[in-house]
Amino acid sequence: MSQADIEQVRLPRRRDAQERRDKLIAAAQREFAVRGVDASLEKIARDAGVAIGTLYRHFPTRLDLLLAAFEPRLQEFLDGAKKALERDDPWEGFVCYLENLFGMQAGDRGFNDFLSRRFPGHANTERIHDQMCRQIQDVLTRAQNAGVARPDITQGDIVNLIWSNGRIIDATRAAAPNAWRRYLYLMLDAYRAERAHPIPEPPMTDEQLYDAMVQLNERE
Structure with a gap:
């Protein structure tokens, strides 16, 4: 597989990852605004349409998600x-x-x-x-x-x-x-x-x- 082919595979993956990250931040902003900083991370993940493991891959700690939100x-x-x-x-x-x-x-x-x-x-x-x-x-x-x-x-x-x-x-x-x-x-x-x-x-x-x-x- 050429380097160009590899990049064609990587780009959609990067876009998908960025979209999931953006959805997580938007869901976190809504939930933190209503529930405070101790809001359920599981609910944030559900609202974003992703698994909790995906949330932790993007934001290893609650504070990482807080700062992004x-x-x-x-x-x-x-x-x-x-x-x-x-x-x-x-x-x-x-x-x-x-x-x-x-x-x-x-x-x-x-x-x-x-x-x-x-x-x-x-x-x-x-x-x-x-x-x-x-x-x-x-x-x-x-x-x-x-x-x-x-x-x-x-x-x-x-x-x-x-x-x-x-x-x-x-x-x-x-x-x-x-x-x-x-x-x-x-x-x-x-x-x-x-x-x-x-x-x-x-x-x-x-x-x-x-x-x-x-x-x-x-x-x-």
């Missing part, structure tokens, strides 16, 4: 964060960042789970979470340096707000799907520098925050 959402989120940092007004940038973040939480339960947890031992998820944490710190520090956000807010306070918002979204998804915006703006008022009062409890350390995100993942 969330890639467009993650890029949308990171692009929105970049625009928030480019706002001339630091407070508007801070508000824009959080509204973009929470709006994306509200639209996708799996993405909400991904934002809320840490997955130690997986380099790509750690890199993405580290990048998100840097963005949180940058947008917060910019507002604090301008004197518009209270100086004692920490990155951990923002992550706690992400957790709280996730529960609000779950509780109100059917009855009042935009309720999260009310509570975001109530918290934003509490974050303004002119509203600051002493807080009796110190902020979480970076180590405590990381451990809490890992433990949340292990409990779910």
Whole structure:
């Protein structure tokens, strides 16, 4: 068999493999959005019309599938964060960042789970979470340096707000799907520098925050 004949055989196989991969990603995006990151991989495979073994050949671990499924959402989120940092007004940038973040939480339960947890031992998820944490710190520090956000807010306070918002979204998804915006703006008022009062409890350390995100993942 000539090299040309071999390539004619390979090309349909490659197309078939790409089609199966694309179907798996589309099924995963739908299922993760509704069920969260712990959605059944068996159901995802069935919805894509393939065997579970085919899923694992394309995506050896759940996190590999998560990253492939969330890639467009993650890029949308990171692009929105970049625009928030480019706002001339630091407070508007801070508000824009959080509204973009929470709006994306509200639209996708799996993405909400991904934002809320840490997955130690997986380099790509750690890199993405580290990048998100840097963005949180940058947008917060910019507002604090301008004197518009209270100086004692920490990155951990923002992550706690992400957790709280996730529960609000779950509780109100059917009855009042935009309720999260009310509570975001109530918290934003509490974050303004002119509203600051002493807080009796110190902020979480970076180590405590990381451990809490890992433990949340292990409990779910």
